[in-house]
Amino acid sequence: MAPIIQVEGIQKQFDARPVLHDVSFTVNKGDIVGLLGPNGSGKTTIIRLLNGVIEATAGKILVNNWDPHSQGHEIRKISGILTDGAGLYHEMSGVDNLRFFGKLYGVNDETRIQQLLEDFQLADHQQKKVGTYSTGMKRRLGIIKAILHNPTILFLDEPTNGLDPEGIQMVLQNIHTLNKQYGTTIFLCSHILHLIESVCTQYLFLDHGTIIESGTKSELETKYIKEISVKIETNAVVNELNPLYKVVKQDGSYITFILQTKEQLPRLLEEILKKQFWIHHVEIQNRDLESLYFQIRGVKNEDR
Numbered sequence: 165m166a167p168i169i170q171v172e173g174i175q176k177q178f179d180a181r182p183v184l185h186d187v188s189f190t191v192n193k194g195d196i197v198g199l200l201g202p203n204g205s206g207k208t209t210i211i212r213l214l215n216g217v218i219e220a221t222a223g224k225i226l227v228n229n230w231d232p233h234s235q236g237h238e239i240r241k242i243s244g245i246l247t248d249g250a251g252l253y254h255e256m257s258g259v260d261n262l263r264f265f266g267k268l269y270g271v272n273d274e275t276r277i278q279q280l281l282e283d284f285q286l287a288d289h290q291q292k293k294v295g296t297y298s299t300g301m302k303r304r305l306g307i308i309k310a311i312l313h314n315p316t317i318l319f320l321d322e323p324t325n326g327l328d329p330e331g332i333q334m335v336l337q338n339i340h341t342l343n344k345q346y347g348t349t350i351f352l353c354s355h356i357l358h359l360i361e362s363v364c365t366q367y368l369f370l371d372h373g374t375i376i377e378s379g380t381k382s383e384l385e386t387k388y389i390k391e392i393s394v395k396i397e398t399n400a401v402v403n404e405l406n407p408l409y410k411v412v413k414q415d416g417s418y419i420t421f422i423l424q425t426k427e428q429l430p431r432l433l434e435e436i437l438k439k440q441f442w443i444h445h446v447e448i449q450n451r452d453l454e455s456l457y458f459q460i461r462g463v464k465n466e467d468r
């Protein structure tokens with residue numbers, strides 16, 4: 165896949181205070197990239213740099229082969245962006261906001277506007293002033309505004325902030341559909357790791373203004389997760405199992421094992437069943453994105 169975002173040796177200072185140091189990464193067309201990092205690590209700053217809202221102190225950025233600083237208007241034509249305030253006009257109704265931004269993007273498609281209002285369950289509220297909307301409603305309208313012109317690249321800064329579980333599902337579903345149907349490249353940052361885990365294909369880990377790690381979940385798992393912690397609901401008698409499977413906890417019918425490789429898991433399950441014990445539930449505990457996040461940050465902090 166061809167790269168659509170190329171970032172090389174970016175530095176950014178605000179009032180001589182360095183915020184980003186030597187940030188480099190590439191995003192390929194059609195990827196859904198999650199930029200992860202603690203508060204203040206520079207995620208929003210990166211999104212603003214990619215859109216040409218602010219200028220880098222040093223380094224090179226290309227978005228669809230355009231320089232965001234001198235060709236930001238080109239980038240904005242093919243991209244959608246959702247940021248904290250969403251840039252909505254509070255004195256205007258929801259639908260008028262969309263008509264206004266639609267015109268700016270050259271999209272005068274009332275059918276599309278109405279369809280998106282339906283999809284994000286805002287159709288009944290479209291005539292109300294945006295100032296009267298709840299946080300979640302503003303967020304959903306902001307997302308419609310960002311995707312109205314069917315962008316090639318979508319930048320989402322904390323897209324699920326302020327949304328209820330239904331709203332979160334709506335947004336994640338839409339991200340997925342856009343990517344699958346149109347091959348939209350999506351660059352998002354979020355703190356809610358278990359939510360973005362279901363949509364992202366690649367991750368960038370940012371810490372103190374530096375990308376400390378990147379890759380697919382499977383690449384990162386292979387690199388960082390050395391042991392697998394698995395919790396099994398079973399009536400197995402531990403002494404009757406191969407001692408290779410280390411038991412770290414037993415709580416009623418829940419036994420937690422530590423395995424050295426993922427290949428050991430089917431063997432362990434097979435052994436339990438062969439010995440005529442039952443298994444009701446199996447849960448791998450340390451292979452989720454959150455575990456990876458802490459593992460990576462821990463390892464990198466030790467290296468410092």
Ligand SMILES: Nc1ncnc2c1ncn2[C@@H]1O[C@H](COP(=O)(O)OP(=O)(O)OP(=O)(O)O)[C@@H](O)[C@H]1O
Pocket residue numbers: 178179183201202203204205206207208209210
């Ligand atoms: N316009 C600005 N002027 C001065 N400092 C700024 C400006 N914008 C951001 N910063 C500083 O840059 C650092 C990175 O901010 P940024 O908003 O990019 O972090 P973030 O990772 O998005 O944080 P959060 O998770 O809290 O949204 C912070 O210390 C912030 O205070």
